[in-house]
Amino acid sequence: MSARFDPAAYAESAHATVDLLAAHVAASQRGEGVATVRPPAEDVVRDLDLHRLLREGGLDATTWPAFLQAYLDRGVHLHHPGSIAHQVTVPDSPGALGDLVHGVINNPMGIDEMGAAAAAAERAVVAWMLERAGMPDGEGALTHGGSLANLTALLAARAHVAPEAWAQGTPADLVLLAPASAHYSVRRSAAIIGMGERGIVELPSDALGRIDPGALDATLAAVTAEGRRPLALVAAACATSTGLHDDLRTIGAWCREHGVWLHADAAHGGSALLSARLRTRLDGIEQADSVVWDAHKQLGVAGLCAAVLIRHPGGLRAAFRQDASYIFYEDHEEADDLLELTVECTKAPLGVKVLLELGFRGEAAVAEAIERRHDVALEAARLLAAHPDIDVPYTPESTIVCFRHVPSDDAGQLAIRDRLMAAGRFHLSSAVVAGRRHLRLVVSAPDTTAATIAALVDEVTSG
């Protein structure tokens, strides 16, 4: 068989694919089957005959539907109401169309000439996100994930604080102020930009991991006394483990007063900016110098699609100073290509997905879906806490809820998670909160309701 795109064969297999996927989503939405499976990797390799396919081929329009079904059967089913483990969005159908189109036309538009429409869509989406984050004059880009977006934001902070660093390397006196609860990509980013882990100064936090704003003066005084200076302060909106928000208003005012770059990691919580009711949780974000906001966490588009937003005009461009003669031509100072703003060169057209989601649904409906998930999380906390054997250590401020089965020890929490995953109806995660292992849920699926949580309470407590 020739390796050439055959439009008729594509249409046949694509129609079959879409039909199977639609049926898969419909069944998952009804709660049929399992939310997750965890087959051993070697079983999956065997069942899907992966090695033989790689070496000998064998897929065609006839065998593909069975392969796809087997593939779907061995993955997580995010549309299932019991899928409440992680912060990945349940893709909505408009955003999914973007990935379908990209798979065929492949317009990686780091430079405009490689996909003018996709590049324009990204610019429009970034402008919209900047506006929603209260940075209408800022500069931003979409990246393949929040981790890369965090790295990019810190590069922008570095260009601001130490513009010589691009040529000379990161100055040894720079430190990053961040709480222990910051997402691990923050620590990694510090190491990647050459600060080393010793470059991180851990900010004092309360028992739930929120930055203690009252301790900032003392931390800065200690840093200064050592002859070091802050690159940036990282605050969460909201924290990965708990979903709780740092006090951006107080922290932001302190950062302004002391000339410290505030990076608000709103990878998960940024989408709450769309809701008039929920955006107060991010009060103070207007004081942030940089913001990360993942569309693939709460905006209904599949991974990856994250935004890095910088308040200062030119502040993102400043992060990257480089030559590459095959794409940057002599007049590139006037060029406005997206790759001047990102680590990536080749990049998927991430903005199109958000554009389609908003274009089909409208911002009000997207905001409503976000509010509904937050409401279900609150209701979940109430239902869980109502059981005498379950402790919920805080009132949720996002879609993330941590809880603990009181009669079980730390290992017991994980045993409950394993038991539930083996049964398949619920996929939970887990996190350490206030020094103790907790179970953790994230409300994502539109079909996850109070009834789902009531069933979860039964399963957790019935072991």
Ligand SMILES: Cc1ncc(COP(=O)(O)O)c(C=O)c1O
């Ligand atoms: C607060 C926060 N920042 C950054 C990230 C990393 O985002 P990504 O998984 O898109 O790399 C996460 C992911 O969970 C997160 O919760």
